[in-house]
Every structure is written in C-alpha cells, then in structure tokens.
Amino acid sequence: MTTLPAHARVVIIGGGVIGCSVAYHLTKLGWSDIVLLERKQLTSGTTWHAAGLIAQLRATANMTRLAKYSQELYGSLEEETGVATGFKRVGSITVALTDERKEEIFRSAGMARAFGVEIEEISPDEVKARYEHLNIDDVKAGVYLPLDGQGDPANIALALAKGARMRGAVVAERTKVTAINKSGRRVTSVDWAQGDATGTMTCDMIVNCAGMWGHEVGRMAGVNVPLHACEHFYIVTEAIPGLQQLPVLRVPDECAYYKEDAGKMLLGAFEPNAKPWAMNGIPEDFEFDQLPEDFDHFEPILENAVNRMPMLAEAGIHTFFNGPESFTPDDAYHLGLASEMDNVWVAAGFNSIGIQSAGGAGMALSQWMDAGEKPFDLGDVDINRVQPFQGNKTYLFERSKETLGLLYADHFPYRQKATARGVRRTPFHHHLAERGAVFGELAGWERANWFADEAQKPAYEYSWKRQNFFGNVARELNAVRTNVGMYDMSSFGKIRVEGRDATAFLNYIGGGEYDVPVGKIVYTQFLNSRAGIEADVTVTRLSETAYLVVTPAATRLADQTWMERYKGDFNVVITDVTAGEAVLAVMGPNARRLLEKVSPADFSNAVNPFGTAQEIELGMGLARVHRVTYVGELGWEVYASSDMAGHVFETLWDAGQDMGLKLCGMHMMDCGRAEKGFRHFGHDITCEDHVLEAGLGFAVKTDKPDFIGRDAVLRKKEEGLTKRLVQFKLTDPEPLLYHNEPVLRDGKVVSHLTSGVYGHHLGAALGMAYVPCEGESVAEMLGSTYEIDVMGTQVKAEAQLKPFYDPAAERVKV
Template sequence: MSDLPNKARVVIIGGGVIGCSVAYHLTKLGWQDVVLLERKQLTSGTTWHAAGLIGQLRASSNMTKLARYSAELYLGLEAETGVATGMRQVGSVSAALTHERLEELYRNAAMARAFGVPVEELSPKEVKERYEHINLDGVTGGVWLPTDGQADPANIALALAKGARQRGALVKERIKVAGIAKQGRRITGVDWVSDDGGAQGHIECDMVVNCAGMWGHEVGRMAGVNVPLHACEHFYIVTEGIEGLTQMPVLRVPDECAYYKEDAGKILLGAFEPNAKPWAMNGIPDSFEFDQLPEDFDHFEPILEAACNRMPMLAEAGIHTFFNGPESFTPDDAYHLGLAPEMDNFWVAAGFNSIGIQSAGGAGMALAQWMEDGQKPFDLGDVDISRMHPFQGNKHYLFERSKETLGLLYADHFPYRQKATARGVRRTPFHYHLKEQGAVFGEIGGWERANWFANAGQEREYQYSWKRQNWFENAAAEHRAVRENAGMYDMSSFGKIRVEGPDAEKFLNYICGANVSVPAGKIVYTQFLNPRGGIEADVTVTRLSETVYLVVTPAVTRLADQTWMMRNKGGFNVVLTDVTAGEGVLAVMGPNARKLLQRVSPNDFSNEVNPFGTAQEIELGMGLARVHRVTYVGELGWEIYIPAEMSGHAFETLWEAGQDMGLKLCGMHMMDSCRIEKGFRHFGHDITCEDNVIDAGLGFAVATGKDDFIGKAAVLERKETGPKARMVQFKLTDPEPLLFHNEPIIRDGKYVGYLSSGNYGHTLGAAIGMGYVPCEGESAADVLGSTYEIDVCGVKVKAEAALKPMYDPKSERVKA
C-alpha cells in the first residue's frame, strides 16, 4: 500500500456512485491530490443492485436541475471514458388509480412545464398507447415524461471513477477508513487499514467527504458529525426472458407501490411498500460486499399479486431473480449534501433514498462547486445536511422513521401531509394545554406544533386531499379571529440564539444586512446575506442590553443559522448559545390583543411606551415575561417570551382572561395563510441563498450606509442595476382553486416562473401565491402592466398581481 500518499487535498470515503461522482467533478474543476478510499470494491455497497431509473422531475426547481444534469452527463460519459453507461432515454409513464393521484400527477405535469421538463398528460387510453402491456382496470389517467430513462448503475460509477482517474485522482479499493483525526472544528486526516489488515497508515488532508452510503452514519460518528440515515430492505424481482418483449418506457404505478423496467427482454418489478423493513439495527456486517439479504416472499407477495393483475404477462413469466438488498433512507426522504454543521472541512453526500443513480451526477457537481467556491452554487436547502437536528441521529428514532420513509416515495404526496412515525420527540411547554383544547399537531424538525384546532366532536386527524381538507374551515375561523378579534398560538419552536460579548454589536452588524446599533429593547428585522447578496437567514434581532442580543430564527433553520454565525465569527469576541428550550413563546395577535394583555399585566402596552418593533419586560399573572411587539400575521400583536418554568402559568392566565372576549387558539396553518395575505416572505420557499435581497423586495431591511457587512457590494450593485426579478403577490380571480407552491406563472401567455409559496387568503377571498417574475431592465410598472395566469393542475386561472401587500399595504393595523 506504499502508493497511498501521506497527504492529500481531499479524501473521499466511499466508492459508490456518489463518491465516484464527487471525485469526477472535483478533478474536472482542476483539483489535484484527490484520494478516494473504498472499503471493499467500487459499487459493492448499494450502487451495484440499484434499479438504475433516471427520472427528470423532482420536487423543486433546483433538484430537477440536478436530475437533468445527471441524465445529460451519463449520456456523454461513454464517449469520454470508454465505459458504457447503458443510458437510454426510454421515457416513463406514471399511471394513477385514483382521482386524487391523478391530480397529483397533473400538478406535477404543470410543475414540469415551469421547470422546462417535457411532459404530457395522458388519458387512460393514452396510457395504454404508451405502455401496451398494462391492464387499465381502475386507471384514471397518467403522465408521460419522454426524457426519463434507465441506465446501468455500476457502469455509471465505474465510468465516473475512470474519468476521475484520467484527471489524476487516486482511487483505491480494499482500504477502510478506521478513524478520523480532528483538531477543534477541523479534520486533520484519516487513519486507514487494508482489507486484509496487513497494512495501515494515515493521510493528512485539508478536507474529507463522507460518501459512505449506508455506512455514512457510522463514518459521521467518527468525526463527531451527525449524518441521520438508516438502511432498509428493498425488494425487486426479475423475470425470465419474455418472448417478444421489446424496449419499453419505465412504468410507475405508485398506488400499487410498484415500478416496472424492461431490461434485455425481461421485466424488473420493484416495490416501495408502505411499511418497510429496517435493516442492520446493530450495525452492518464488516464483511458486507455485494451481499444480498434473505428473501421475504410473504412481505413482497401483496405487491406481486397486484402486479400480476396490472401486468398480465407477469403471471405467465417465470421469476429469474428475487432480490433483497439494502438502501439507506433519511428522516425526511431527502438526501444529505454539504458542509457538516459540526466541522468546517467535513463534507457529506449520503443517504440518497433509492434515487442515488439519478441524483449522483448533479449532487457530485453541486458539492464539488460548493467545495471550490466556499459557498453553495444555488439553493440546496432541500438537501443541505444542516437541516438535520442532533436528535435525528438517534438510532431508535431512525429505526422507527425509516419504516415509513421508504414507502413515502410512492405514497400520495398530499399537501400538509404529516409523518406518522417517530413522533412526539420535541414538545413545547404548552403541548398538553393545547392538546386539551383540541390541537391537531404537525411535526417539523422534530417539534410537535399545533397546526389547527378541532371543534368539539370533530376527529382530531388530517383527512388528506388536493381539495379543501377537513381542517379548511377550522383554519378559516382561526384566521378570522386574528383578523377581527384575538388569537393566540404557540411559537416556542422558533429558534432563539443568544449573542453576547463585548463585540456583539460589531459582529451582528457584520453578519446582518440591517443596522443593529439600536437602543436596548429595540427589535430589528434583518437577513444574513452571503457575498452574492443572497439570503442565508431571515431573522429578528432584539437588543436585550449593551452586550446581549437575541436572534430569533425559523424552527428548522436554527442550527443552520447558528452555524453560519459561527463560521463568520472570525476574531469577534462573542459567544453564541442556543436558548430555544429556555423560553416558551405565545403569540397574541389581533385588534383586541392589547385589551387582552392589559387584563393580565399592569404594564403599559400603548404605542407611546411599547411601539411596534420594541420589547419590554413585564409582569404576567403572578410571573414574569418579555413581550416583543412584532408580527408575522400582519395584525396588532405581541410575541410573549416566558421562562419555561412559568409557561404553564402564563398560558392558563391568558386563556382564562380571554374567555369572555372570544380569544381563539390558533395553529400554524392560520399563521401561514395570514402571512401570505400580508406578503411576508417564507424562508426556504420565497427567499433562499440564491435570491438577491433586492429582487426579494427586502431592500428596505438593508442599511447600505453602514460599514462593511457580508454581501454589501452585491447589494449596492443590484441597487444600481435594478432587480433581475421581482417577488410578486398573486390572487386568483376564481375563489375555488387552491395553491400550494410550484404552480407555473404565465405572463402575457408565456411561462415565466413558478410560485414559491401558496395558501388560501380567507380575508381576501381566494388562493394567494407568491413568486418571482423575471424583469431585467423593466420597471415595476412594466411588471404590473402585464396580464397573469397561474397554471393549476393544467388549468390556466387568471390572477391579479401586486408588488405591495394586498392586505393592509401601509401596515396601519400592525401599528394601531
């Protein structure tokens, strides 16, 4: 093993398709001293037995961009490397067996048009024309994606590895990483041992990339990094050769959990069953290499029985192979990519949830570019490893959640669908009070949050649909309470980061676009910007004292936002502390919010003493609290921060005081419908790291006159040139259709973009959407001078457009 170097620029751990792709793309960018270590043989983990389906359409624009890149890359790899990838664009048909599934497919088709993916909606008869062997019993329609394809997974990985080698990468098999050395927040090198135990050594390196697939969790632990994923058994069968069977499109019948792929005159039938079988709870055997797991025909039999009816030729064909192999799955069915929050030079590309082949090319390209530039090439929030919270690495949690996540790939992807497994992990101080009052909980980042409140006698559960769901009127009543009287809801899950030290003000002025040189008690709405002027975080900053600030972030991004602050701390003398669990937070919002607070506290809540954008310490009942006069729903109101131990008392005091004035408990669905009426942006949907703060319409929150801050030059440049796109608020003229997100925006008859978010505006009386309209060189008047439609499930619905909020554009209600 003397050819292994003592030093490298980067060590990639894992020789599956992902690791090979990262090596390929780093060398393509000109990187030298790239070393890839594979514990056994290339592809011997899960790559070798993948089905090799190459789908073009993913759940967001950027994920679709990466999938399309993969397909284009694989088409050209053979010419570059001489290794055949077997890539064929045979197209794919997805068939629906219910009207709900058909709406999902047709909404996906509309999304495909917005993302530039060729697509065609199919009637049942047209499904049969595209896939002659299907039995149409129960088929309601389908979708045809002509550029989808299939390929040879192992050969794709080997081609990528060869391409990397041709440009100087060292790819070594039968070398296991046995340990990872670190100093502070940096990896310094990796310890390796040969497969036969006869040699060992250490490679000093500048960076490590964890591409270890189902071993990714274990490799992460070596570095003190959380990589939540768990292996599950994944089944498929391959038939004997079927006479006369020629090249066919890929067929997906998600309502039967099945996909079908023709390969060399045989049919491969694979399954994503609703109740999966987690594997290797006590660790993956060290000898694992090209291994199969024991057959479980009883588990697969219901899938096969339905498939023989759907594809009658299967009933006549013999089974050549019954295969069971492991795949790794993450808690939210999105893969892990990016720089680990715990370390500053440990990267992750793992947990690909059975879509590793179609994702590998794009994921490798995106990660390599991120490593090269030191910042994301575009928004990767869907898959950024920093979205994962520490508890999600808990083995029991992963075991329970993975039973569900495999099946969710083919489950109905209803809006607002909640995970059913591994629930109840994180609860706010008000959880049982809310549960007593009829709360129906959703989960985000492990937090149980009241999404809506059931009426007496109403079932406390979601009944999913693409139409108005069973809670629609409940949320409407909560919405009206906030607009017309008073509503109270739990915001405890929102992240709270305490920033303190002699340099707190200087540090936050460098991190934030706004000026935080304000008196104690003042609240500043601001963004963390990147050097391109894109938005890394959307927060409020409250000055508590001369040396202490509180940064409040969205619940899911707390870790990412704190990590961004940590990585940009430089020489500033500050301490960052997550204090989220230390305080419960109740929001009291609505025209009568002041009246309620005056009932429970002797403090003064008038505009003179407590104007909008200020905080004050108060007495509440027999306890203490701090009130922040801010709002995310566009009404007069306060967020009340209460020490955790006094939170129960505060809730009971407020709830009792509000009984005779009609105080209503509200949930997160209300908050979202109110905020979209007011045109407030939702981080991760409306604003991301690739959306310039000027284009987002948030230039008012940036103090360009202050000393240097991250992104200042980019903001000044965009102010000079004018926005390249504008965030526009849309209201459908028909009150019936619903908007969620990704519906295409049609301007003067042409597709120009898609909605970044959508909800129903119960006060405005129709569905509301927000989305960017390209407008380089155009004025605001030009943008508003066009006619707009939104494509809802293939139907073009007229929409009114506005750049200012359609609800209370002057914020008179907020400042009342």
C-alpha cells in the same frame, strides 16, 4: 495494493456512485491531490444492485436541475471514458388509479413545464398505446416524460471513477478508513488499512460518501448524518419472448415500478411498511451481498402486479432480490458542509434515487467546495437542516419504516409523518392537546397546526381539494383579523449572541443596523457574498452586550452554524437557548386589551411601540413581550421561561374567555403571513434570491461600512433588478394553490410560484413568484395579464408588489 500519498487535499470516503461523482467533478474543476478510499470494491454497497431509473422531474426546481444534469452527464460519459454506461432514454409513464393521484400527477405536469421538463398528460387509452401489456381497467390517467431514462448503475459509477483517475485522482479499493483524527473543529488526518498494511494520511478535508455506512463514518468524524438502511425488494422475470424496449412504468397507488431490461421485466416495490435493517451495525464482511428473501412481505405487491400486468402470471421468476439502501428521516439526501466541523463534507443518504441524483449532487457539492458557498439553493438537501436528536438510532429505526414507502405514497399538501413522533414538545403541548390541537411535526417539534371543533375528529383527512381543516383555519384567521387569537411559537429558534463585540459582529454578519437602543427589535437578513439570503430573522437587543436572534424552527441549526463560521476574532458567545423560553403569540385588534387584563405594564404606542420589547409582570410571574407580528395585526409575542410557561398560558387563557379568545395554529399563521405579503424562508427567499429582488431592500442598511453582501447590494442597485418577487391573488375563489404552479405572463410561462396558500380573509388563493423584469418599469411589469396554471387550467390572477391585505401596515401600529 494502491500506493497512497502521505497527504491529500481531500479524502473521499466511499466508492459508490456518489463518491465517484464527487471525485470526478472535483477533478473537472482542476483539483488535484484527491484520494477516494473504498473499504471493499467500488459499487459493492448499494450502487451495484440499484434499479438504474433515471428521471428528470423532482419536487423542486433546483432538485430537477440536478436530475436533468445527471441525465446529460451520463449521456456523454461513455464517449469521455470508454466505459459503457448503458444509458438510454426510454421515457417513463406514471399512472393514477384514483382521482386524488390524478390531481397529483397532473399538478406535477404543470410543475414540470415550469421547470423546463418535457411532459405530457395522457389518457388511459394513450397509456395503453405506449404500454400494451398493461391492464388499464381502473387507470384514471397518466403522465409521460419522453426523455426519462435508465442505465447500468455500476458502470455509471465505474465511468465516473475512471474519469476522475484520468485527471489524476487516486482511487484505492480494499482500503478501509479505521479512524478519523481531529483537532478542534477540523479533521487533520485519516487512518487507513489495506489488508495487513496500515498508515495515516493527512488531509485538508474529507467527504463522507459512505452510503449505508454514512451514519457510522459521520460519528467517527464528529458529525451527525442521520440515515438508516432498509430492505428493498425487486424481482426479475425469466426472458419473455417478444418483449421489446418499454418506458419505465410507475404505479404508485400499488407501490410498484416496472422496467424492461434485456427482454426481462423488473418489478420493484416501495411498500408502505418497510423493513429497517442492521440495527446493530452492518456486517464487517458485507460486499455485493443480498439479504434473505421475504416472499410473504413482497407477495401483496406481486399479486397487484400480476393483475396490473397479466403477462407476469406466465413469466417465471429468475431473481428475487433483497438489498439494503439507506433512507433519511425526511426522504431527502444529505449534502454539504456538516455543522459540527469546518472541513467535513457529506453526500449520503440518497433514499433509493442515488443513480438519478449522483451526477447533479457531485456537481453541486464540488462547486460548493471549490467556491466556499452554495452554487444555488440546496436547502432541500443541505445537511444543516437535520437536528442533533435525529442521529438517535431508535428514532432512525422507527422513522425508516415509513420513509421508504413515502416515495410512492400520495404526496398530499400538509401531509405529516406518522412515525417517530412526539420527540420534541413545547411547554404548552398538553394545554393545546386538551383543547383540540391537531399537531404537525417540524424539525422534531410537535406544533399545533389547527384546532378541531368540539364534535370534530382531531386528525387530518388528506386531499388535494379543501381538506377537513379548511373551515377551522378560516375561523382562526377571522379571530385574529377581528378580535384576538393566540398560538404557540415556542419551536422557533432562539439564539443568544453575547459579548463585548456583539454589536460589531452582528453589524458584520447581517444587513441591518444593530447599534440600536436596548429593547429595539430589528427585522433583518444574513446575506452571502452575492446578497442572497442565508437567514431571515429578528434581532432583539436585550442589553448593551446581548442580543436574541429569533429564527424559523427548521433553520435554527443552519443559522447558528452560519454565525459560528463567521465569528472569527469577534469576542462573542453564541448559544442556543430555544428550549429555555416558551412563546405565545397574542394577535388581533383586541390583543392589547387582553394583555392589559393580565399585566400592569403599559402596552401603549408611547411606551411599547411596534418593533420594541419590554420586560413585564404577567399574572404572578414574569415575561418579556416583543411587539412584532407575522400575521399583519396588532400583537405581541410573549416570552416566558419554561418553568413559568404553564402559568402564563393559563393566565392568558382564563382572561380571554369573556373576550372570545381563540386558539390558532401554524396553518392560520401561514395564511395570515401570505395575505400580508410576508416572505417564507426556504420558499419565497433562499440563498440564491437577491435581497433587493425579494423586495427586502428596506431591511438592508448600506451606509454601514462593511457587511457580508454589501458590495453585491450596491452593484444590484446600480445595475438594476432582473426579477421581482410579485404577489398574486386568483380572481376565481375556488382553485387552491400550494407551490410550484406555473405563472403565465401574457400567455407564456415565465416563472413558478414559490409558495401558495388560501387567503381566507381575502377569499381567494394567494401565491408569490419571481417575475423577470429586466429593463422594465414596475408599471410595465404589473400592467401585463397574469394567469396561474392550476392542474392544466389557466386561472386569471391579480399581481401586486404591495400586500393585498393592509398594504400601508396601519393595523400593526394602532
């Protein structure tokens, strides 16, 4: 029995590899009074049966940074702690069986080079040379990462735990947290049980590292941690005579991975139709357990594997293993400070990549906890991205059937989830569906991404080339550029800030000036102490004491949480009113003429200039119009209460029939904003991108006496910029850009694209990237020769700081 202290600075709940990593890294930062509580034994949930694949390359630069850190850490742990981790760099190979998969892995190779990861595109014969046992008859190509590795998952966790203990952490096994006690928005203590002994430990904060139990522990703490356990299968063969060390092999087109281990082969699967587990809860006695075999479920994987690696037909099966692992709704893990509480941290839901992620995730979370703000952009995994409804168990059960298989599915651009759809619908949903809308899903919202033509099947046909909606988006953008288009923006977050201190509060939390006339709209950013961008929003003054903050759909919760945390003694009430109003964007040179047909209001520049809002009559109802644009054209966002939304849509639609009004989708909006050089939050601008280097200094008013990030803005002005966000347009109209493609300056890789899209009006693919420019003038930077690496081919690109479309912003103000 471990003696527990009466108080801890932090209680870590869960003794898998993640919990051990958090404890280890906090002690490395000098934290003391750390207690890790594990209900059974360390590693007894998921960690002990993990395959132990340790890859460097992830989907984004910062996730790759964390994976690379994990590798480096595991390589040194044994020397530090004396616990053998089994870590060895064996390399890895991923092969493609289709042309589409070949493009995916070759694009990932370019991305890897931009991120500083060693990688090599290899031919089928070169694959065979490195993996002689493989049948390469239908292999198109492969990529080889020589520094990828594998390790012993349980011993990696035990080494981390020992390292934490060596620096004073208390690690208590067979100690279950039975209750989490709260006061307001803070956890105050945890109740624990060790056999027959029970007690209460007060604490300053907790970290939920409970893995499969993370959802349940989250509920105990009053926070939402959406994840669900799925069955995960692999087999291990009998010893194969003469089998030597091999690279890890992935054949995603057959949903399979292979690992040589001690003269045996391990074959694992990420099948497209997964089996969710423990809908009614995980058994109380679960410890180092495995689930019943299901050979029928695994058999299709094995059949393909025997063809792919014929020696498996002669090898006996030593172990058929089925063990549970937790998966999240979007296949990204949960990390960070939970939105509902002020001292509850989460590191859970690692989607079968816990070993390769644990080192980096523990490092990043501990730095975040220590400094009080993210060390770099962690938006991919920040738990504030999740929506409250995603904690629904039925939703999680349905979605988890798909998310396991998505790890090895084709990662096509714009690919949409197929399961657990239709949860959140805007008031215009049926109007749009009747008119050919093809919906995508974001934060649970069903959003019209594009509109099918009358004879066209209203569904995605995925590809890395021009997809079936390419021409549709071109026609939608043409309507907005030359006539008038209308699209649904109801999913965007709407947060009402009201109270006698509303102006003072916003002037403290945001970089703009909000003491403006009623009806004025302010485009602005919320900054952190480093002047990184935490939110990119518009703020409309509705009255002397009330404002409306409009946010991207995916960041509404994060942005509201940011405001709540800084509310302090300001007398304001912050309320999510997203569902209360529906929004239609009416955009294009003829937008004013359409609105004048349905409303007696004055839409002239004299009464309703750009950047202002007014209340109007529309049809037989009421609305509020905001004269702003995200596509770079004359236009208004029309806000209507949800009860009048149907009437507003029908009135505008009917009035636009003799004008050629065209319904448009989110893909068109993305294309229009890219042509206009408007930034996309989460891609082009993040919490680690300085607002001045992002080219948004015009939105920051430093003559205000005090706001978050002001000192960092002034400091950067004095020191000068070290990089700038540059816009690129390919000179060849054929290639497509998505994001993360390497940017070459005078022949050398200097950056990667933060976003990419096809500019249909401009006739070429567009992208943005931060280009290093320390000590350089703008002329020197733009005077270089730039190329973008598209699947290994360097394509020349024009570079500008100003938008390629309407750089003087004349069209929005006519």
